[in-house]
Amino acid sequence: MRKLPLVVFVLLLVTGAPGVSAAQPELKTEEQKTLYALGLVLAQNLASFALSPADLEIVKAGLADGVANKEKKVDLQAYGPKIQELQKTRVIAASVPERKAGQAFVDKAAAEKGAVKTPSGAIVTTLQPGTGATPAASDKVKVHYQGTLTDGTVFDSSIQRGEPITFPLNGVIKCWTEGVQQMKVGGKSRLVCPADSAYGDRGAPPKIKPGATLVFEVELLEIVK
Numbered sequence: 159m160r161k162l163p164l165v166v167f168v169l170l171l172v173t174g175a176p177g178v179s180a181a182q183p184e185l186k187t188e189e190q191k192t193l194y195a196l197g198l199v200l201a202q203n204l205a206s207f208a209l210s211p212a213d214l215e216i217v218k219a220g221l222a223d224g225v226a227n228k229e230k231k232v233d234l235q236a237y238g239p240k241i242q243e244l245q246k247t248r249v250i251a252a253s254v255p256e257r258k259a260g261q262a263f264v265d266k267a268a269a270e271k272g273a274v275k276t277p278s279g280a281i282v283t284t285l286q287p288g289t290g291a292t293p294a295a296s297d298k299v300k301v302h303y304q305g306t307l308t309d310g311t312v313f314d315s316s317i318q319r320g321e322p323i324t325f326p327l328n329g330v331i332k333c334w335t336e337g338v339q340q341m342k343v344g345g346k347s348r349l350v351c352p353a354d355s356a357y358g359d360r361g362a363p364p365k366i367k368p369g370a371t372l373v374f375e376v377e378l379l380e381i382v383k
Contacts, residue, residue, distance in 0.1 A: 208248045253359040253369025260352055260371025263308045267350040276336035278355035285375065288345025293327055293381045295335055300324045300380040306373045313365040313372075324382055331356050338378060346377040 185191045209217065223230060267273060267281040274282045293299050302322045304315040316323050327335055333351030341347050351372045353359065361368035 207245055208252050249359055249361075249368045252367065253353065253361070256367050256369035256371070257353055260308060260369065263371050264350055264352050267348075274340055276333070276340070276355070278332040278336055279352050280333040280337050280355045281350040282337045282340045283348045283350075284341075284345065285348055286344075286346040286377075288342030288378060290343025290345075290378075291381055292342050293339060293378070295328045295339060296326075298324060298326050298382040299338060299378060300382055301338070302377040302379060304375050307366070308371050308373060322379055333372070334374070334376075337374075338376060341376070341378045343378050343381060346375065349374040349376060 185194055264281060268275055270283055272283060300322050302316050304317050306312050327338055333349050333355040337349040353369045356372045357366055359368045361370055
C-alpha cells in the first residue's frame, strides 16, 4: 500500500490501541475537533477494502499484536506486499454490482427520445437547447452543474454552492469532455456517465463507489476566451 502508515494510524483512531476505552471522546476544544476531522479524512483510506465486521476483528488483532510487540502470526515481509493485491481484488468485486445496475440505467437513458451516445458510452440528453457557440475539447468553459448517483443522491453541486466553475474541457472525465461538446452556450443537458467514462473501478470514495454510473445536469454558461 502506498500509504500503509496512514492506514495503520486510521485503525488506531477507529479501533483504539489495546487497553484504551472504546467510549467516544468528547470534542470540546478546537484541537480535539481538528484531530477528529483528521481521523475522518484518514479513514477514507480504508473504504476501498470494504471491511466486514469479521474482517475488522482480524485487522484489530494484527494491530493489537503489533502495538504490543507480540509474536507475529504471519511474516510481514511475505504478506505486506499482498495488501495492495487484496485492495485491488476488493475494489473490483465491489464494482461488479454497481456496473450491472449502472448499465440498466444507461440503457434506459439511451432509449429516451433525442438521446445521443458519445464514443465513451456516455448518454447526452438535451433538456434546454442553447443558442450560442459549441465548445471544442481544447476550450475552457464555465458551467453550472449538479452531480447525482443513479438513486438521485447529490454528491456535488455548483448550484448548491452558488458559484459556477470554469475548467479546460480536456481536463475532466471523458463523459464531460465529450458531452459538453454536444451542447451550445445557454443550453442545459443531462449526462449519464457509465463508469468507464467517469471514475472507473477506482470510484471516488466515500461518495462515489467503484464502478458507479453518474448523472450530471449541466448548464453551459460560457466559452471562456
